[in-house]
Amino acid sequence: MPDNPLSEPKNTPLTRDQIREQWRSVALDWGRWEPYFASSSWPVTHRLMAALRLEPGLRVLDFGCGIGDPALQIAQAVAPDGQVTAVDLAPEMVEIASSRARALALENVTFRAAALEELDPTRGLFDAVVGRFSLMFLIDVAAGLKRIRDLVRPGGRVAFSVWAPMEVNPMFAIPREQIASVVDLPAVPDDAPGPLRLSRSGELAAALEAAGFTEVTVADVQMYNFARDPSEYFELVYAMAGTFRSTFDALDTGQQEQVRAGLQRTVAQYADSTGVRVPALARVGTGVCPGA
Numbered sequence: 139m140p141d142n143p144l145s146e147p148k149n150t151p152l153t154r155d156q157i158r159e160q161w162r163s164v165a166l167d168w169g170r171w172e173p174y175f176a177s178s179s180w181p182v183t184h185r186l187m188a189a190l191r192l193e194p195g196l197r198v199l200d201f202g203c204g205i206g207d208p209a210l211q212i213a214q215a216v217a218p219d220g221q222v223t224a225v226d227l228a229p230e231m232v233e234i235a236s237s238r239a240r241a242l243a244l245e246n247v248t249f250r251a252a253a254l255e256e257l258d259p260t261r262g263l264f265d266a267v268v269g270r271f272s273l274m275f276l277i278d279v280a281a282g283l284k285r286i287r288d289l290v291r292p293g294g295r296v297a298f299s300v301w302a303p304m305e306v307n308p309m310f311a312i313p314r315e316q317i318a319s320v321v322d323l324p325a326v327p328d329d330a331p332g333p334l335r336l337s338r339s340g341e342l343a344a345a346l347e348a349a350g351f352t353e354v355t356v357a358d359v360q361m362y363n364f365a366r367d368p369s370e371y372f373e374l375v376y377a378m379a380g381t382f383r384s385t386f387d388a389l390d391t392g393q394q395e396q397v398r399a400g401l402q403r404t405v406a407q408y409a410d411s412t413g414v415r416v417p418a419l420a421r422v423g424t425g426v427c428p429g430a
């Protein structure tokens with residue numbers, strides 16, 4: 139999921155190299171927290187896979203696959219004859235994804251360090267394309283979606299997840315509020331690459347329709363981030379969100395203590411005797427490639 143999902147875009151739009159560096163810097167931590175990501179992201183993965191109508195034999199592209207999701211799950215669904223190609227900007231992410239595939243003895247998934255924009259635009263190469271929390275990081279979303287439309291065969295399906303806006307997303311709002319209580323934070327721009335791009339109502343559907351996809355649907359999907367207690371939740375946020383981490387590290391010790399304590403106090407409202415479950419709201423958008 140994503141930044142990392144919690145980071146805040148800066149006011150100046152990032153270049154693709156900067157986006158790659160951001161993701162490289164958190165890849166190791168994403169690998170270390172893999173079980174937590176798996177536990178939080180399954181509702182979205184399930185919806186994405188259902189939307190793609192997967193069956194054995196299909197050829198699927200997962201772009202922005204991070205440490206391997208949902209490429210690994212899809213590889214299981216299209217086995218034995220189907221094939222998954224998964225790409226990510228950050229080589230360290232791809233390395234972890236490949237290692238997970240080896241541990242699962244999966245031979246029908248190939249991971250490559252590459253940008254979506256660099257893929258050979260061979261028409262109809264894939265039966266389906268998926269992007270879990272990656273579409274919003276493309277520099278030019280419209281151009282990216284057009285490339286995806288070319289890569290999918292006519293009648294093939296696409297499915298993407300994005301996040302719902304900050305005000306309905308405690309996963310994003312809580313860390314931001316705590317940092318904002320000690321330093322001024324720039325406003326989050328809606329249209330620059332970042333986790334909350336395409337989060338406004340109607341934006342994802344409009345982008346899919348503008349790219350020419352048909353039968354477009356968008357649905358909210360409720361998730362939660364689990365930690366064993368508020369203190370571990372802080373560690374999870376720190377590991378997952380590169381921009382939160384760099385902002386937090388730049389604070390003085392007193393401010394850090396205030397942010398840490400405030401975050402732990404706030405997420406305690408979501409705790410029970412088994413752990414903390416902080417709500418996170420995603421959106422899944424689907425479409426069909428025209429021309430079947």
Ligand SMILES: C[S@@+](CC[C@H](N)C(=O)[O-])C[C@H]1O[C@@H](n2cnc3c(N)ncnc32)[C@H](O)[C@@H]1O
Nearest residue numbers: 139140161202203204226227253254270272275
């Ligand atoms: C939030 S993570 C999502 C990772 C994974 N899909 C998941 O859900 O756990 C976004 C990923 O998109 C990748 N990414 C961003 N821009 C990309 C691009 N233009 N081409 C390929 N990957 C990209 C990043 O490197 C990052 O690993």
